[in-house]
Amino acid sequence: MARPKAQEQQRKNLVQAAMDAVSARGLSGLRLKDIAEYAGLSIGSVSYYYPEIDDLLIEAHHEATERFYWNRMEHVAQCDSAIEAIQVAVREGIPDGPVTADVHMLYELHTFAGRSAAHAELMTQLWEREVSLYQDIIERGIAAQDFLTLHSSRAIAETAVALEDAFNLHMVSSNNSVTSQLGRERLLAYLNDVLGIAE
Amino acid sequence: MARPKAQEQQRKNLVQAAMDAVSARGLSGLRLKDIAEYAGLSIGSVSYYYPEIDDLLIEAHHEATERFYWNRMEHVAQCDSAIEAIQVAVREGIPDGPVTADVHMLYELHTFAGRSAAHAELMTQLWEREVSLYQDIIERGIAAQDFLTLHSSRAIAETAVALEDAFNLHMVSSNNSVTSQLGRERLLAYLNDVLGIAE
DNA sequence: CGATTCTTTGAAATACGTTACAAAGAATTA
DNA sequence: TAATTCTTTGTAACGTATTTCAAAGAATCG
Numbered sequence: 001m002a003r004p005k006a007q008e009q010q011r012k013n014l015v016q017a018a019m020d021a022v023s024a025r026g027l028s029g030l031r032l033k034d035i036a037e038y039a040g041l042s043i044g045s046v047s048y049y050y051p052e053i054d055d056l057l058i059e060a061h062h063e064a065t066e067r068f069y070w071n072r073m074e075h076v077a078q079c080d081s082a083i084e085a086i087q088v089a090v091r092e093g094i095p096d097g098p099v100t101a102d103v104h105m106l107y108e109l110h111t112f113a114g115r116s117a118a119h120a121e122l123m124t125q126l127w128e129r130e131v132s133l134y135q136d137i138i139e140r141g142i143a144a145q146d147f148l149t150l151h152s153s154r155a156i157a158e159t160a161v162a163l164e165d166a167f168n169l170h171m172v173s174s175n176n177s178v179t180s181q182l183g184r185e186r187l188l189a190y191l192n193d194v195l196g197i198a199e
Numbered sequence: 200m201a202r203p204k205a206q207e208q209q210r211k212n213l214v215q216a217a218m219d220a221v222s223a224r225g226l227s228g229l230r231l232k233d234i235a236e237y238a239g240l241s242i243g244s245v246s247y248y249y250p251e252i253d254d255l256l257i258e259a260h261h262e263a264t265e266r267f268y269w270n271r272m273e274h275v276a277q278c279d280s281a282i283e284a285i286q287v288a289v290r291e292g293i294p295d296g297p298v299t300a301d302v303h304m305l306y307e308l309h310t311f312a313g314r315s316a317a318h319a320e321l322m323t324q325l326w327e328r329e330v331s332l333y334q335d336i337i338e339r340g341i342a343a344q345d346f347l348t349l350h351s352s353r354a355i356a357e358t359a360v361a362l363e364d365a366f367n368l369h370m371v372s373s374n375n376s377v378t379s380q381l382g383r384e385r386l387l388a389y390l391n392d393v394l395g396i397a398e
Numbered sequence: 399c400g401a402t403t404c405t406t407t408g409a410a411a412t413a414c415g416t417t418a419c420a421a422a423g424a425a426t427t428a
Numbered sequence: 429t430a431a432t433t434c435t436t437t438g439t440a441a442c443g444t445a446t447t448t449c450a451a452a453g454a455a456t457c458g
Contacts, residue, residue: 002402003455010405026314027227031445042407047447111225111307113372120373127374151388159362159385162369166361169368173312174319175326186358189350194392201432202425209435230415241437246417 007049011059013039014049016101018060023101027108058118061109064102065126072133082141086191089137093130093164094183099172107172130164131157141195148196156194163187206248210258212238213248215300217259222300226307257317260308263301264325271332281340285390288336292329292363293382298371306371329363330356340394347395355393362386 017038025034032053036043050056072092079085095103106126113119134157141147149156167183191197216238224233231252235242249255271291278284294302305325312318333356340346348355366382390396 002457003404005404006455007404026310027225028229028311029314030227033445043446044408044449045406048405051447053446108310110368110372111310112227113374115225115228120375123369123372124375127369127376131376155385155388158381159389162365162382162385163358163361164365165368166363166365169309169364170322170326170361173309173322175312176319176323177326177330182357183361186354186361189354190358190389190393201427202434204434205425206434232415242416243419243438244436247435250417252416 010039010041010045011049014041014046014056015060015063018056019064019101019105022057022060022108023099023104027112054116057109058122060105061119061122064106065122065129067102068106069126069129069133072130076133076137082137082144082146083197085137085140086195086197087188089134090164090184090187090191093161094167094180094187096180099168103168104172107169110169127161130161133157134160138195146197149194151194156191159194160187160191163190209238209240209244210248213240213245213255214259214262217255218263218300218304221256221259221307222298222303226311253315256308257321259304260318260321263305264321264328266301267305268325268328268332271329275332275336281336281343281345282396284336284339285394285396286387288333289363289383289386289390292360293366293370293379293386295379298367302367303371306368309368326360329360332356333359337394345396348393350393355390358393359386359390362389 014035017035020038021034022030024038025031032043032046035053035056036046039046046053046056072089075088075092076085079088109119110123113123131154135153138147138149138153138156142149142153163183164187167178167180167186170178171180171183213234216234216236219237220233221229223237224230231242231245234252234255235245238245245252245255271288274287274291275284278287308318309322312322330353334352337346337348337352337355341348341352362382363386366377366379366386369377370379370382
């Protein structure tokens with residue numbers, strides 16, 4: 001027995017570096033060198049921890065979904081009412097200002113997922129979780145008689161998550177006609193209508 | 200004077216090949232070789248027509264947006280009523296079955312656009328056109344008293360296009376919880392609600 | 399300190415893709 | 429047919445990114 005393994009720190013470091021690198025260069029332009037630089041390590045060290053870069057990308061994808069979901073979950077859970085929770089969910093679902101590296105990476109990975117079962121599964125899981133998050137809020141609001149709707153909570157939740165994704169995607173695409181403010185307005189207008197919330 | 204230039208045919212061939220190649224391999228894995236194979240040419244010939252592959256990608260992007268838009272435009276124009284036009288727009292906006300190469304490429308290019316002004320402009324232009332397409336149908340329906348709504352036609356159109364994009368994106372991502380049928384249902388439900396169409 | 403194991407590095411070997419280009423092939427006109 | 433120009437190909441030269449690995453550095457224990 002001698003020096004013990006302590007790889008957790010560097011692995012976390014590398015996961016964040018992968019997010020930064022993908023966000024900055026895109027999946028197309030991604031190089032080992034970029035990840036190494038963001039991590040403050042040499043290329044050799046990156047290979048030491050992740051001989052297969054795909055494994056690192058999958059871990060980074062996993063981490064990004066966890067962060068995105070739990071962060072919102074936490075904030076939503078702290079709300080006193082469903083009406084407030086909806087507003088918080090929307091605000092965090094379509095972030096303001098420059099998109100953070102983890103969120104940016106999620107959109108970079110969308111098309112990649114079509115060619116990788118592992119990424120596709122993570123995509124599906126995140127979708128399901130986000131739908132559940134909205135669905136829970138909606139049902140809470142219905143129970144409290146804050147909301148009144150003719151549609152299933154599931155259908156409304158799916159539509160809301162789809163709207164979030166589209167507006168975030170267009171932000172990542174530098175679509176000049178779309179801003180986070182516009183996206184939030186459209187999403188809130190939809191929810192107000194369909195949930196019978198007075199404006 | 201001798202052999203005349205006749206590059207149109209091969210250029211079109213290469214544009215289609217680029218769509219197929221991007222659709223099959225993604226932007227990340229794209230190689231000159233792939234484009235050459237889909238075009239039935241050698242790598243040298245691809246370079247002969249497009250010394251810069253970026254130029255080919257921009258042309259392919261341009262062509263994809265033209266096809267996608269004009270094809271819908273044509274079908275929508277043939278409809279007798281706004282109600283029918285809405286249904287046609289939705290059916291063509293969220294295509295059934297496996298996504299065609301041109302549509303698939305459009306989604307591959309979304310994140311790429313964030314790093315290329317030329318692609319970003321094409322993205323913005325397609326968004327604007329699609330919004331206009333919906334907006335025109337909506338105003339036609341309002342004029343004919345088929346639709347009744349409290350929102351601006353522009354806001355509704357933006358929301359509709361966003362929903363299309365999101366569901367198509369998730370189809371491209373192999374999200375197992377999303378099908379084209381689901382996407383159409385959600386989009387139609389939204390439009391029925393907001394336009395006051397009886398179901 | 400000395401032995402052991404983990405970590406990091408840089409460089410060599412390797413793999414892969416693009417660019418440049420000479421040469422052959424094809425179409426057109428005189 | 430000969431001359432001319434366009435088209436296509438294959439390959440050599442080149443550039444760049446990944447893989448491999450030996451060696452040095454760092455941490456821990458006896």
